[in-house]
Amino acid sequence: MTAEAPRLSAFIEHWQWVLDDRLLRIAQWPALAHVAGWTLDRWFDWAVLTGAAAAWHPLALAQEAQQATLLAAARAAAPPTATTPCAVAPLAAHTWLRRYTPAGGGVSARRRLPVLVVNSLINRHYIFDLHAGRSFIGYLTSSGQEVFALDWGVPDAAARHWGLDDAVGVIARAVATVCAETGVPAVHLLGYSMGGVLATTYAALDPQRTASLILLGTPADFARDLPLRAWLTAPTFHPQRLADVFGNLPGWLVSASFRGVKPVTYATKPWLIWLDAAERDTHLAVEVWLADAVALPGRFYADFVTAYYRENALWAGTLQIGGQRVGVGDVRCPVLNVIGALDQVVHPTSATALAERLPAEQYTAYRASLGHLALVVGRGATATVWPAVQSWLAGENSPPHGASCREA
Numbered sequence: 001m002t003a004e005a006p007r008l009s010a011f012i013e014h015w016q017w018v019l020d021d022r023l024l025r026i027a028q029w030p031a032l033a034h035v036a037g038w039t040l041d042r043w044f045d046w047a048v049l050t051g052a053a054a055a056w057h058p059l060a061l062a063q064e065a066q067q068a069t070l071l072a073a074a075r076a077a078a079p080p081t082a083t084t085p086c087a088v089a090p091l092a093a094h095t096w097l098r099r100y101t102p103a104g105g106g107v108s109a110r111r112r113l114p115v116l117v118v119n120s121l122i123n124r125h126y127i128f129d130l131h132a133g134r135s136f137i138g139y140l141t142s143s144g145q146e147v148f149a150l151d152w153g154v155p156d157a158a159a160r161h162w163g164l165d166d167a168v169g170v171i172a173r174a175v176a177t178v179c180a181e182t183g184v185p186a187v188h189l190l191g192y193s194m195g196g197v198l199a200t201t202y203a204a205l206d207p208q209r210t211a212s213l214i215l216l217g218t219p220a221d222f223a224r225d226l227p228l229r230a231w232l233t234a235p236t237f238h239p240q241r242l243a244d245v246f247g248n249l250p251g252w253l254v255s256a257s258f259r260g261v262k263p264v265t266y267a268t269k270p271w272l273i274w275l276d277a278a279e280r281d282t283h284l285a286v287e288v289w290l291a292d293a294v295a296l297p298g299r300f301y302a303d304f305v306t307a308y309y310r311e312n313a314l315w316a317g318t319l320q321i322g323g324q325r326v327g328v329g330d331v332r333c334p335v336l337n338v339i340g341a342l343d344q345v346v347h348p349t350s351a352t353a354l355a356e357r358l359p360a361e362q363y364t365a366y367r368a369s370l371g372h373l374a375l376v377v378g379r380g381a382t383a384t385v386w387p388a389v390q391s392w393l394a395g396e397n398s399p400p401h402g403a404s405c406r407e408a
Contacts, residue, residue, distance in 0.1 A: 024344060027231070028230040033231050035236075036231065047246075083135070087101075092173050093170075094155055095151065095170050098151055114145075114147065115188045116174060118190065118191040118198055125152070127377060133281055146182070155294065160247035172206065175202070191214070200213060200220075212335070217351065220352075221315045221349075221354075222315060222350065232309040249295060314328055315353075331358060337366065340370045341368065343371055345372035368381070
C-alpha cells in the first residue's frame with residue numbers, strides 16, 4: 001500500500017479538481033448567481049432582525065468556538081508553523097512587519113535588494129513560512145536573500161472603517177520602512193492572490209520604489225476571473241451591506257465562502273492526509289493555516305469587491321487611490337507573473353491577461369501546472385516555482401529558464 005499511496009493520492013487530487021471544476025462551471029450560470037445573491041440578502045435580513053451578526057449571539061459564539069476547536073486540533077496534530085526566525089516590529093494600526101535575515105550573515109544579501117512579501121488580508125502571512133520542511137521564506141533566506149513580510153495582523157473593532165486606501169497605505173509604509181532599515185532605494189514586491197492585486201496597485205502608484213514585481217496566483221483582468229466575478233457582480237449581491245451588517249467580516253464567514261469554491265476538495269481532503277505520508281506534515285500545517293482565519297475589515301472588503309471585481313478599475317486604469325488615478329499600465333518595473341494552470345480560485349486567463357497591458361521586454365510569465373495554494377506550498381512548487389523566483393531575484397530580473405513548468 002505504501003508504494004501505491006502516491007499514485008492513489010495523485011488520482012484523488014485529479015478527480016477533486018475535475019469535480020470541483022464541473023461544479024464551478026455550473027455555479028457561474030447567471031440564474032444561480034442571482035438566486036445565491038438573493039438568498040444571502042435574505043440571510044442578512046434575518047441577521048439584522050435577530051442580531052445574529054453580533055459577537056454575543058449564539059450563532060457567532062458557536063462559530064467562533066468551532067473555529068477555535070478546529071485550530072487547536074490541527075495544531076496538536078501538525079508540525080509547528082512559522083518557524084523561521086524573524087524580528088517583528090509594529091507598522092501601522094494592527095499590522096506588523098517581519099524581517100528575516102539571510103543565511104550566512106547576509107553577505108550576499110548586501111548585494112541584493114530585499115524582498116517584501118505581500119499576502120492576502122484573508123489569511124495569515126505564514127503560508128510563506130508554513131513549517132520547517134515547507135517554507136518559501138526559508139528557501140529564499142537560505143540562498144542569501146533578505147526577506148520582509150507584511151503581517152496584516154488581527155483587525156480590531158475600529159478596523160471596520162479601514163478601506164482600500166488604508167491597505168495600500170500600509171504597503172507604502174512597509175516599503176518606506178524596509179528602504180530606511182536597509183539603506184536601499186527600492187524593493188522587490190512579491191504578492192500572492194489578493195496581496196498580489198494590492199502589490200500591483202502599489203507598484204503602479206510608486207514606480208520609483210518598486211524594483212520588480214513578482215506575482216503568484218494574481219488576477220489582472222477581473223472580467224475573466226470566474227467564478228468569483230460571476231458571484232460578486234450579481235445584481236442581488238450587495239458587498240456594502242455585508243460590511244454594514246457585520247462590520248469586520250468574521251473569519252469563519254470568509255472561510256465558509258472559500259470552501260464553496262472547492263467543495264469536493266474540502267470534503268475529501270482527509271483522505272489525502274491519511275494516504276500521502278510524505279506530504280502529511282504539509283497537509284496538516286495547511287489545516288492550521290486555514291483554521292487560523294482572522295476577520296476581514298468590512299469597508300476594505302466592500303471597496304475591494306467594488307473597485308476590482310465590479311468596476312475592474314485597475315485593469316481599466318480608473319482606480320482612485322488617495323485621489324490619484326492608477327491602472328495596470330502604470331507599472332514600470334520588470335514583472336514576473338507566476339500563473340497556476342490548475343488555479344480554481346484565480347482563473348488562469350485572468351492572470352495571463354497581464355501580458356496585454358505590459359511591454360514584452362518588461363514582462364515574463366511562468367506557467368505552472370499547480371493550483372492556487374500549491375503555487376506557494378505544494379510539492380511541485382518546491383521544484384518549480386521557488387527556484388524560478390529565486391533565479392529571477394539572483395539574476396537581476398532575467399527570465400527564469402523555461403517559460404513553463406510541470407508539477408513534480
